[in-house]
Amino acid sequence: MNFSTKINEIGRLIDNYFTLPGDKPEALATRKNFFFFLVRGIPLVATLGIVFFFQGCIHLATAFWIFTVSELFILLIFMLKRKHTILFVLINQYFYILFSFVAVVYFGGILYSGGTVFIGLAGALVSLSFLSPNQIKYLFIIYICSIIIEAFLQPLLVPVPELTPGLNLLLFVLHLLVISFSLYITLRTYLQQSLKAKKMEAEHLKELDKIKTKFYTNITHEFRTPLTVILGLTNPSLKMNSTKLKKNISLIRRNGNRLLQLVNQMLDLSKLEAKAMQVSYIQSDICPFIHSLIEPFTHLANKKNIRFQFSTEQKELNMDFDPEKMESIVSNLLSNAIRYTPQGGSINFSVSVQSPEHPENTYGYSPLPVREYNSSQLLSIRIKDSGPGIEKSEIPKIFERFYQVESDTASRNEGSGLGLLLVKEMVNLLHGNIFISSTPGKGTEMKVLLPISNKAKKTEFEEEFTMQGEGEEVKNLNKTKVRNDKELPVLLIIEDNHDVAAYIKMVTDKKYELLSSENGIKGIEIAQENIPDIIISDILMPGINGYEVCATLKNDFRTSHIPIVLLTARTDKESQITGYEKGADAYVTKPFDPRELLVRLEKLIEMRENLKTKYKTLSLVPEPDMEESRDPEEIFLLKTKEILNRYYSEDSFNAEALSQQLGISRSQLFRKLKALTGLSASRFINFYRLSVAKQKVLKSNLNISEIAYEVGFNDPAYFSRLFTKEFGSAPTLFRLNTSDNTSDHS
Structure with missing residues (x-):
């Protein structure tokens, strides 16, 4: 293992040690910077203490060792309690100021302490890399106050004899170098962090712009789809009578309601974020209300061939709830589940009552903080689907504004992107919590917990809802x-x-x-x-x-x-x-x-009709190179012509045989040739045979019967009838007229 590999391995070990659950990258960076700041300074100060000890400067060496032991103690405690980094930074920097003050007073004041006053300044400067502006302000205030006190005490202080003028100058230069180095480190760190912050901000803005563009594209699609139906059905050019219009009123109304729902979602989200939305609780039996909410979605699921299962142990449950908020939560969660569940999949929707003692960390990720419920019972709403699932790294992002999961099914799942964000804010407003657990390829489970209370005025809830299913x-x-x-x-x-x-x-x-x-x-x-x-x-x-x-x-x-x-x-x-x-x-x-x-x-369709003449005459023109042709229709017809060229002389060769040679069904061949040439497969084969026969009539001395047999007709009379129908005259007259025209031209 080479030196760079060892360094990298040590770096990984340090990262692993200082990384705590739920950490942000900034917290890890701060922790590591403070660790390296302490580790770099301790050996240097301890070494200087040893040097001064051997030089006979016992007081000076003792001061350096006190500083070393204090820093070691802070380092060890920090390693054990590394979560509270900022607290240890504050303790350390205040220690610098206190040590500086005591040392200056002990060694004879600012003028005779060898620049020890700079130690406090170093502590204040280093704090710029770690602390908030308010914390830094108080550090500098205390440091400046300590200097003022030292200045007032200067006439009363007696210099320590071992600090000779020469040693005083040496220590002053040494401390000045330390303060210069501290200032350099602070400025470099500040510039690095500033550049990094600007880069991150630029990347964030770029990503936000990309997400916003996608959001507006998707919300536009969400608006345009119902608008297409509404504007289309109310277009005067359709000239619908009253009966037909009446039949389509429900279609127009349903799409109008969809537009209203999208607008309401956006307005609700604005109210929630502005803390302006009010909760209007009623006390009633929530079970029939939930039944009314899920009814339209069972129809929608059946339409997509999705198995929808609803289960509940509660036949009756009187509790406080806000009907509008509950409808928004359930509707958005079910819409999401149906949108992402493929055909043939399943969705399980269950409602139950549970106690708040169950550890919430077993439910999965939650975008909301852990709740301390003031209720002995919780309403649990659970929705589990068999959709594509979500990657673990993407789960925290799905509750963010504008964010949408990238997946293989993304093209069909583009929506407004507001649903889950709205659900999260609604649940938070109702003092509940929401959890999600997902496994890629296996599906996603959402769970909503809401506290059960009975404080609102009792209301008889009337079951009233509009079917969202297809009319x-x-x-x-x-x-x-x-x-x-x-x-x-x-x-x-x-x-x-x-x-x-x-x-x-x-x-x-x-x-x-x-x-x-x-x-x-x-x-x-x-x-x-x-x-x-x-x-x-x-x-x-x-x-x-x-x-x-x-x-x-x-x-x-x-x-x-x-x-x-x-x-x-x-x-x-x-x-x-x-x-x-x-x-x-x-x-x-x-x-x-x-x-x-x-x-x-x-x-x-007209353009396709105009091409039929061109494609039909392909059987009459010299055969081009198939590889040079880029038109797939020409390639198909040339391939068909190539097959006909091999088999046209066989009277048994028919449309069935041609479809087998091309590897498609007879009905597919019929539709393809009909679309391209206007001829059925049988007529196209006969057209090709007649085209070949026409050339033989003009360029050979064979009699008409021989030509008929050569091109696959076993009945010369039938051949003559088809030839006459296609080219306007019988084969014999066609040959004679063509010969006469050639002679006259000569």
């Missing part, structure tokens, strides 16, 4: 409507917000056959299976986000041709650029005009 009109709109009267373009809607999905379905219902998915993973599966004509996808969704959906479908030859419209509340250019980089064909921001959405969809 019947939304459920009905979720059903895919299959039309048999005429063929409509197939539109796939990938949107996790049921109200927004319902609104899009209402806007597009008459013009498209609708498919829907509430998450990206299922949306990709539906797209690959059904090959829709166009897709609308939200960006922030469960599982994978809209960008990933877009990239996945655009890189799959089965779905690469499908136009994709990304729908989001994000209006910044960076988000739009990211969408286009992933292959999006259009970008629509919430809230949107229904006419704009319909026009975008219509124009994208």
Whole structure:
């Protein structure tokens, strides 16, 4: 082990020894600095005592040894009681001033004590690195008072004979060097701390700015989503009759309530932080009230295929509670749990009564101090989910303003970021406590404890709440409507917000056959299976986000041709650029005009129709290099042409055989070719055979029957009918007319 390694090992041991539970980095740094300050000075002072002893200066040596022993004693006590660093700093610096005063008086005053007065100044200066301004002020006041007293006592003091003028000068220079060194150390420490503080402040401001930007982006998304539904359903261009409008009143009202809830959350938080929020207790049975609060969330959980379990041992519990505060606490905690719990997961919600004697440190981390409850019973509300969990280092931060956990599911879990902060402040206002324990990959448990009392006026609580679940009109709109009267373009809607999905379905219902998915993973599966004509996808969704959906479908030859419209509340250019980089064909921001959405969809389908002629004629042009082509549609058609080129002469080669060669289902092949060329798979195979036959009619001397057999038709008459339909004349006349035209040209 080399020298630097040993030094590093010693440094780690010192860090471990001085690190205490719950320490901040600043506390550890202060503790270590004071330790090194004492350790550096003690050997030097002890050595000087020995030197002066051998020089016969017994009084001087004794003074140095008294100072050494006193410093050693302070150091040893500090090592044992290292938590109270500032107290030991104060004791040490006051000792410097006291020792300086006694030594000056003993050795004959300021002029004859060899600059011992500087020891007190050194103590006062060193305090600048450790103490608060108020503590430093009193230190300097006492030091200055000691100098004034020494000056008044100077005529009465007698110099010690062993302190000769030469030794007095030497000690003066020595003490001046000590004070200079102390001043240097103090200034260096101050500058280092100042630079470090500025750097930390800059980093903090940068991080705060980043978090604020994310917060405002997320809160904008939270506002834009309900606004999309409200503004959309009240848009005059929809021309809804009174019956249809009446059916959608509950949809508009629910999204209006969501906006109101967001605004109230922000106002409540402002009131809490300004200490302006009042508690309005009522005394009633809290059990039916909690039942009414969780009812909407059971519907929401079922809708997400989450197993929601509620348990309580209390059939009746009369206590004081504030209905608004309790609703805010329970609603935010349950919303959080449902938001982060994946489909197929579980949430356990339980209510019980417990005594305050149970040690709270077994519940997990709490952002609030330990409570001394004035109640013999506590209401315990426990919510446990099977979500992704939270890293231990992030748990203390989730109750901070603007902070949101970074995770694989972050894209779908972006919200206002106020919920847990609001819960913490509400619980604190109610003199309770909140705890969280979490294991990454296993889930999170939140526990709220509130004191039970019966002091408020008794009130009969009326159970009155609005269902937050999905209305019947939304459920009905979720059903895919299959039309048999005429063929409509197939539109796939990938949107996790049921109200927004319902609104899009209402806007597009008459013009498209609708498919829907509430998450990206299922949306990709539906797209690959059904090959829709166009897709609308939200960006922030469960599982994978809209960008990933877009990239996945655009890189799959089965779905690469499908136009994709990304729908989001994000209006910044960076988000739009990211969408286009992933292959999006259009970008629509919430809230949107229904006419704009319909026009975008219509124009994208028109563009796809215009490309059909190009893709259809690929079978007639010379075959380009597939590796040079970057268009996935061209690559697909050229690959199809390559297969047809090998098998077109076999009369048994059909659409089923082609789909097997391409590795996709027959229905997928049908939808893909229909979207690209306007032809079914069977018609596309025949078109290719006829295109080859056309070349043989023009450039070979084979008779028409021979050409028909060569291109895979075992019925020459059927071949002639198809040829005539495709090219406008029978094969024989086509050859004759072409030959005549060539001759006339010559």
